[in-house]
Amino acid sequence: MKRLIALGSAILLFAIVAAWWTNSRQPKPIVLIPTLTGKPEYCLTCHSGLREISPSHPIKTFGCVICHGGEALALDKNLAHSTLRGGANPSDLSVVQENCGGSNCHSGTAADNNDHIQRVMKSVQSTYAGAIANILYTFGVEPDLTARFGIHAVTDDVITTTTGVPALQVFDPTKQTNPSVLKFAANCLNCHINAQPLPGSQFDRLTGCAACHTPLPNLGEGQGVRGQIHELTTAIPYTQCNTCHNRGNYDLRTMSFIQRTDQPTTRLQDYYQPIAQFTKCEYTLDCIDCHTRAEAMGDGDIHSSMKDIQYIQCQTCHGTPTQLPQTKTLTNPNDIAFRLAQLNPVVDLKLGDTILVTSKGEPLWNTRVLPDGTYQLVGKATGQVFTFRPVIGSGCTQNGLDQSSAYCHTCHSVQR
Amino acid sequence: MRPSFFHHLHPPTIPAKQSRWRYTLGAGGMAVFLLLVLGATGILELFYYIPTPDQAARSIQTISYLVPFGGLVRNIHFWAAQLLLIVSAVHLVRVVFTGSYAPPRRFNYLLGLALFIFAILLDFTGYVLRWDQGIQWALVVGTNLIKTIPLIGNLLYIVLTGGTQPGLPTLIRFYAWHIFGLTLGAVILGVWHIFRVRRDGGIAVPPPPLRVDKERITRKELARREVLAMLMTGAALILFAAFIPAPIAQPISDINVMAGDAKAPWFFLWVQQMLKWGDPFTWGVFVPLIVLAVLALIPYIFPKPADSELGKWFPRSNRSAQIILAVIALLIIVLTIFGSLPAS
Numbered sequence: 001m002k003r004l005i006a007l008g009s010a011i012l013l014f015a016i017v018a019a020w021w022t023n024s025r026q027p028k029p030i031v032l033i034p035t036l037t038g039k040p041e042y043c044l045t046c047h048s049g050l051r052e053i054s055p056s057h058p059i060k061t062f063g064c065v066i067c068h069g070g071e072a073l074a075l076d077k078n079l080a081h082s083t084l085r086g087g088a089n090p091s092d093l094s095v096v097q098e099n100c101g102g103s104n105c106h107s108g109t110a111a112d113n114n115d116h117i118q119r120v121m122k123s124v125q126s127t128y129a130g131a132i133a134n135i136l137y138t139f140g141v142e143p144d145l146t147a148r149f150g151i152h153a154v155t156d157d158v159i160t161t162t163t164g165v166p167a168l169q170v171f172d173p174t175k176q177t178n179p180s181v182l183k184f185a186a187n188c189l190n191c192h193i194n195a196q197p198l199p200g201s202q203f204d205r206l207t208g209c210a211a212c213h214t215p216l217p218n219l220g221e222g223q224g225v226r227g228q229i230h231e232l233t234t235a236i237p238y239t240q241c242n243t244c245h246n247r248g249n250y251d252l253r254t255m256s257f258i259q260r261t262d263q264p265t266t267r268l269q270d271y272y273q274p275i276a277q278f279t280k281c282e283y284t285l286d287c288i289d290c291h292t293r294a295e296a297m298g299d300g301d302i303h304s305s306m307k308d309i310q311y312i313q314c315q316t317c318h319g320t321p322t323q324l325p326q327t328k329t330l331t332n333p334n335d336i337a338f339r340l341a342q343l344n345p346v347v348d349l350k351l352g353d354t355i356l357v358t359s360k361g362e363p364l365w366n367t368r369v370l371p372d373g374t375y376q377l378v379g380k381a382t383g384q385v386f387t388f389r390p391v392i393g394s395g396c397t398q399n400g401l402d403q404s405s406a407y408c409h410t411c412h413s414v415q416r
Numbered sequence: 417m418r419p420s421f422f423h424h425l426h427p428p429t430i431p432a433k434q435s436r437w438r439y440t441l442g443a444g445g446m447a448v449f450l451l452l453v454l455g456a457t458g459i460l461e462l463f464y465y466i467p468t469p470d471q472a473a474r475s476i477q478t479i480s481y482l483v484p485f486g487g488l489v490r491n492i493h494f495w496a497a498q499l500l501l502i503v504s505a506v507h508l509v510r511v512v513f514t515g516s517y518a519p520p521r522r523f524n525y526l527l528g529l530a531l532f533i534f535a536i537l538l539d540f541t542g543y544v545l546r547w548d549q550g551i552q553w554a555l556v557v558g559t560n561l562i563k564t565i566p567l568i569g570n571l572l573y574i575v576l577t578g579g580t581q582p583g584l585p586t587l588i589r590f591y592a593w594h595i596f597g598l599t600l601g602a603v604i605l606g607v608w609h610i611f612r613v614r615r616d617g618g619i620a621v622p623p624p625p626l627r628v629d630k631e632r633i634t635r636k637e638l639a640r641r642e643v644l645a646m647l648m649t650g651a652a653l654i655l656f657a658a659f660i661p662a663p664i665a666q667p668i669s670d671i672n673v674m675a676g677d678a679k680a681p682w683f684f685l686w687v688q689q690m691l692k693w694g695d696p697f698t699w700g701v702f703v704p705l706i707v708l709a710v711l712a713l714i715p716y717i718f719p720k721p722a723d724s725e726l727g728k729w730f731p732r733s734n735r736s737a738q739i740i741l742a743v744i745a746l747l748i749i750v751l752t753i754f755g756s757l758p759a760s
Contacts, residue, residue, distance in 0.1 A: 011647065018654070029481065076481070
């Protein structure tokens with residue numbers, strides 16, 4: 001019996017050592033107490049290698065949970081991730097209000113320029129209202145091109161433009177009978193930021209805010225990097241815009257998307273589709289160097305077409321043969337231009353600088369009027385410095401009222 | 417060596433034949449050991465557990481992942497609780513299959529049965545204290561079952577949950593029952609049960625004139641066997657705890673929105689399976705109570721085992737009790753297996 005007890009003791013000792021061993025193999029918890037919540041989070045135990053998402057969201061201030069959800073105290077992967085809001089992408093529009101919203105964050109007011117979420121929810125980028133309205137009108141379902149349906153239902157109580165519509169209902173394909181509309185619903189509802197992208201690395205993007213603000217490196221098929229990208233930026237390169245734009249055309253006869261078939265290797269070839277006409281600045285600059293936040297994210301109104309919101313023209317920067325472009329001297333330290341420049345510090349904007357502004361007064365904060373009357377633009381994504389002149393003083397004879405790109409492209413277009 | 421206090425808890429000598437493993441299965445002693453382990457680990461958990469709906473599941477995450485060896489302590493508490501139900505059931509089966517419940521041990525049989533019920537209730541209340549999505553279904557369905565009891569169901573529900581739906585009062589009540597009410601009851605019943613084992617003449621054996629094997633072992637030998645059993649049970653608990661963690665799930669976000677698995681804890685799977693057959697009161701309350709009543713009545717309605725047959729397995733004289741218990745046990749096992757299968 002004593003031998004048995006000795007053996008039993010040895011077995012118990014073995015069990016204790018085994019328990020000690022498994023316990024020592026557990027990850028050593030790494031705690032973070034973000035100042036905004038004051039509550040401990042242990043996400044960094046596993047995610048210590050992740051880069052800080054952006055200078056505007058310092059991890060010591062925000063931590064992880066305030067944006068992502070999740071179980072802050074759990075060190076088991078499945079449990080820790082069980083309450084994530086939006087999985088790996090908290091900016092998906094289905095959860096964006098909870099994750100990125102709040103009056104101090106991205107669902108503030110238009111007055112303080114923090115109404116990003118409200119604007120994006122009404123924008124054609126998320127409603128796809130323009131394409132839906134076009135198709136419904138083309139196939140005789142609706143009497144005109146006014147948008148009535150969107151990917152999600154949305155209402156607008158304060159309409160500030162002439163093209164704004166008060167509300168959209170959900171576009172419900174089951175209520176449609178026209179075969180072409182049904183085909184459209186089946187084949188073409190991919191080009192909005194609620195939708196998962198089409199297969200293929202050229203389409204690879206996330207949804208929601210991250211569709212634009214989290215550029216994915218184009219590493220080709222099956223590289224499995226999406227979950228590892230932890231970045232939000234306002235320096236969005238044209239390649240990110242091109243995960244949706246310039247990728248091909250919709251064929252109205254077959255109601256299907258025909259992908260571009262060229263395999264571009266240079267920026268000149270890659271930027272636009274082969275059929276497109278464009279000038280030098282249109283492919284050397286990035287899209288966001290000209291197109292403003294209101295154009296990209298919406299101006300707070302629900303519009304029936306992309307055209308209603310796209311208003312940047314060649315004259316915005318270059319003026320016309322009779323008029324200089326509009327400018328503004330920065331005298332207010334709270335000017336939105338400073339905030340935008342701080343978010344993407346490619347320029348050192350100072351009080352007293354004179355910058356170009358759009359016809360709606362939006363600051364083109366990456367431009368500057370130089371003392372000699374020429375202009376400078378710094379690429380938001382590249383940091384490249386460009387200088388350019390106004391039309392006045394050139395040999396241009398274009399009528400100042402005919403400023404759509406087609407007119408300018410008559411003379412100014414690039415051959416590739 | 418002078419006998420210690422631990423030795424004094426035992427009779428000076430006991431019959432050798434009836435103190436063999438293959439006779440007692442060591443189940444009663446193991447149950448006592450497991451209760452002690454549960455008490456010790458439970459006290460440690462008390463320092464970190466927070467009994468509020470919004471904090472409970474997170475405090476268990478704290479115990480499981482952040483407190484040094486907290487996960488091990490919680491896992492031991494969990495596995496000891498599961499093992500307690502199994503050894504209690506084995507003990508019950510052994511007592512019936514050896515006819516040991518015969519007078520004068522009838523009352524102690526009832527005490528033991530009551531202890532078993534307390535162990536099940538302790539297990540269920542402890543399970544609910546997790547207050548995560550893993551227990552949500554069982555909590556809601558289990559407490560709703562109370563409402564189906566005629567006349568007093570709604571009152572009982574309010575007494576149990578402290579409201580019209582599970583919430584903070586429910587958690588506090590389950591907590592109070594778990595760490596105080598049921599534990600105190602189990603300690604009293606347990607001490608009484610052990611006292612009655614001695615008072616009723618120790619382990620059941622034939623009266624001296626009929627006893628064939630008169631060999632006895634000393635309490636030191638008995639104590640050694642108990643120590644061996646404790647060492648092995650302790651090692652098993654620690655190994656289980658080290659390699660198979662106790663269940664944990666995400667916190668309940670809304671008690672009215674069912675999430676997680678629609679599964680009862682394993683010891684109630686047989687009841688869950690019967691609930692599929694129809695009326696919740698009949699299958700969820702009435703039939704389990706009938707089963708309990710039959711178990712309680714075994715010493716009173718079945719023929720008393722012959723004195724000469726005491727102290728050995730399967731005495732001929734109480735076959736009917738053995739068959740009834742075997743049928744009940746088999747049905748519960750089969751229903752539990754069916755209940756554990758994934759819903760089709």
